[in-house]
């Protein structure tokens with residue numbers, strides 16, 4: 001079994017972004033060590049999500065990388081992804097586990113130890129933990145939990161913790177010291193002038 005990826009790239013499908021170009025750049029650097037989470041805007045059609053997931057899944061398969069799908073687990077199944085990610089407004093973790101089956105990777109969002117433990121008991125195999133820091137990529141989030149919040153969840157989780165929100169290469173040493181297994185990013189790669197170079201920086205900080 002391949003080790004659980006430390007670098008998770010979440011696709012950025014906001015207008016004017018080129019998610020596949022960023023995925024290709026990140027895979028060129030991190031290869032099989034990368035997880036790509038296909039995430040589309042809430043308004044996106046299932047057909048658009050399916051088309052993007054199909055292409056990301058093919059890129060990942062070629063590189064030996066992990067492919068996950070956010071929220072829309074039927075699309076994860078339809079494209080043969082490795083798993084999915086759910087949060088508070090999505091299917092409950094135990095239902096997501098039933099949908100994906102016993103062997104799939106299943107991520108759940110958590111921001112404190114009690115919900116983290118409940119998610120793991122319900123079948124989550126990793127936790128997306130945050131917002132670690134402030135982010136401009138997603139609206140409506142609660143206040144950042146900071147390094148202390150990440151450490152509290154990591155200490156209680158018993159599964160890999162992937163810190164999310166506002167993650168930069170410079171912040172990775174603190175997050176790792178707090179017990180995070182890895183990080184998930186959107187802006188650090190999608191907003192970078194050179195996504196290959198930006199991936200290299202994140203990747204070096206994670207090794």
Ligand SMILES: Cc1ncc(COP(=O)(O)OP(=O)(O)O)c(N)n1
Pocket residue numbers: 008010037039070071085086087088089090107108109127128129162164184
């Ligand atoms: C790795 C990771 N962690 C957290 C999230 C957020 O999921 P969720 O809370 O369901 O919010 P949306 O991404 O669906 O808007 C994530 N996607 N990935």
Ligand SMILES: Cc1ncsc1CCOP(=O)(O)O
Pocket residue numbers: 010130131134135136137138141164165166167184185186187188
């Ligand atoms: C999907 C999501 N959920 C919590 S923060 C976030 C986006 C994080 O994006 P960035 O890495 O640009 O801060």
Ligand SMILES: [Mg+2]
Pocket residue numbers: 070071085086087088089090
């Ligand atoms: Mg969600």
